[in-house]
Amino acid sequence: MPLLVRYHLEGVRNALPRETLRERAPTMWRYRELLPVRHVENIVSLGEAMTPIVSVPRIARKIGGGELLIKQEGMLPTGSFKARGQAVAISMARELGVKAAVIPSAGNAGAAMAAYCTRAGIPSYVFCPDDTPTPIVAQTALQGAKVFLVNGLLDECGRVAGANAKAHGWFDMSTLKEPYRIEGKKTMGLELAEQLGWVLPDVIFYPTGGGTGFIGMWKAFDEMEAIGWIGPKRPRMVCVQSAGCGPIVKAWQEGKAKSERWENANTFAGGLRAPVAIGDYLILQIIRESNGFGILISDDEIRDAWQEVGHTEGLLMCPEGAATYAAYKKALGDGRVSRAERVLLFDTANGLKYEMPPAGKRIDKARPLDLS
Numbered sequence: 001m002p003l004l005v006r007y008h009l010e011g012v013r014n015a016l017p018r019e020t021l022r023e024r025a026p027t028m029w030r031y032r033e034l035l036p037v038r039h040v041e042n043i044v045s046l047g048e049a050m051t052p053i054v055s056v057p058r059i060a061r062k063i064g065g066g067e068l069l070i071k072q073e074g075m076l077p078t079g080s081f082k083a084r085g086q087a088v089a090i091s092m093a094r095e096l097g098v099k100a101a102v103i104p105s106a107g108n109a110g111a112a113m114a115a116y117c118t119r120a121g122i123p124s125y126v127f128c129p130d131d132t133p134t135p136i137v138a139q140t141a142l143q144g145a146k147v148f149l150v151n152g153l154l155d156e157c158g159r160v161a162g163a164n165a166k167a168h169g170w171f172d173m174s175t176l177k178e179p180y181r182i183e184g185k186k187t188m189g190l191e192l193a194e195q196l197g198w199v200l201p202d203v204i205f206y207p208t209g210g211g212t213g214f215i216g217m218w219k220a221f222d223e224m225e226a227i228g229w230i231g232p233k234r235p236r237m238v239c240v241q242s243a244g245c246g247p248i249v250k251a252w253q254e255g256k257a258k259s260e261r262w263e264n265a266n267t268f269a270g271g272l273r274a275p276v277a278i279g280d281y282l283i284l285q286i287i288r289e290s291n292g293f294g295i296l297i298s299d300d301e302i303r304d305a306w307q308e309v310g311h312t313e314g315l316l317m318c319p320e321g322a323a324t325y326a327a328y329k330k331a332l333g334d335g336r337v338s339r340a341e342r343v344l345l346f347d348t349a350n351g352l353k354y355e356m357p358p359a360g361k362r363i364d365k366a367r368p369l370d371l372s
């Protein structure tokens with residue numbers, strides 16, 4: 001069972017009227033009363049700026065959609081939203097005296113953990129599937145971690161990481177095995193509410209692996225209501241997974257309360273390749289409670305969406321982010337989302353971290369240009 005942090009919200013309600021935020025720096029630490037770090041000197045930071053919400057009216061018009069917004073998480077340190085979770089988790093690791101940290105990762109969580117651990121002076125060990133994108137593996141090593149490429153999927157990396165954590169006394173930073181990464185990811189919910197003038201979007205499309213952000217945002221909405229920042233209205237929460245690895249969406253489709261391991265998980269959107277999610281029951285509860293849904297997207301649909309958004313709006317999404325656009329388009333087509341709804345998509349990493357399709361035409365400098 002994942003541990004969740006509880007706050008004395010009555011105290012926060014009195015200490016932090018939302019107007020106070022106006023005087024604070026535009027980073028995720030502006031919500032520090034709702035974060036677990038007790039002493040500011042323990043905060044490990046690489047400059048966690050608030051990420052922009054970009055409106056994409058051109059592509060929305062093209063597919064007959066309504067108001068469409070994309071939250072661009074690739075602007076965070078280490079190039080993905082995993083920085084939010086690791087910034088808080090490693091700050092807490094420092095506060096609690098952790099001596100070394102280990103994580104199984106599809107790439108971005110390991111890269112983020114490496115960066116914050118190094119910044120905090122904590123040695124780090126990262127276990128990735130051996131087909132993790134080369135730029136992310138290289139980034140992780142350059143940021144100071146020891147990286148191991150495992151001939152297995154994420155949950156199998158988790159077993160190796162767990163065994164070595166025991167053997168060597170390293171702290172295990174696996175998804176939902178400690179409570180603080182959720183707290184960091186929670187800031188996505190706080191931040192989007194503030195940026196949208198305390199009016200939450202009607203629908204949120206989230207590319208789901210372990211689901212830390214999904215659970216974290218929902219927790220943020222509840223806490224904000226408890227301290228009087230927002231009312232009871234919630235977005236419909238849409239869980240986007242891959243047709244090659246969709247354990248939670250499958251469980252949702254079958255009306256189950258828990259998911260089963262997805263065998264032979266396969267998708268190039270690495271963040272979605274989590275065959276097992278230990279917070280599955282929480283994600284499923286949130287989908288139902290919010291009147292949301294689950295949706296599966298194939299790799300071909302992701303590739304098309306990746307290109308379509310780039311060509312139409314000039315935005316290079318990450319594959320996981322592109323999956324949310326593909327899901328929106330599909331749901332618009334079958335009526336699960338209407339054009340009257342204001343929709344927010346999560347682009348969870350910088351597209352430059354991934355291997356991209358080859359491009360560019362070779363030409364002879366001495367010949368006239370052939371534009372055909």
Ligand SMILES: *Cc1c(COP(=O)(O)O)cnc(C)c1O
Nearest residue numbers: 108209210211212213271320348
């Ligand atoms: C980890 C990751 C995800 C999945 O996030 P969770 O909150 O763990 O479900 C999505 N996209 C990218 C780029 C990721 O790195």
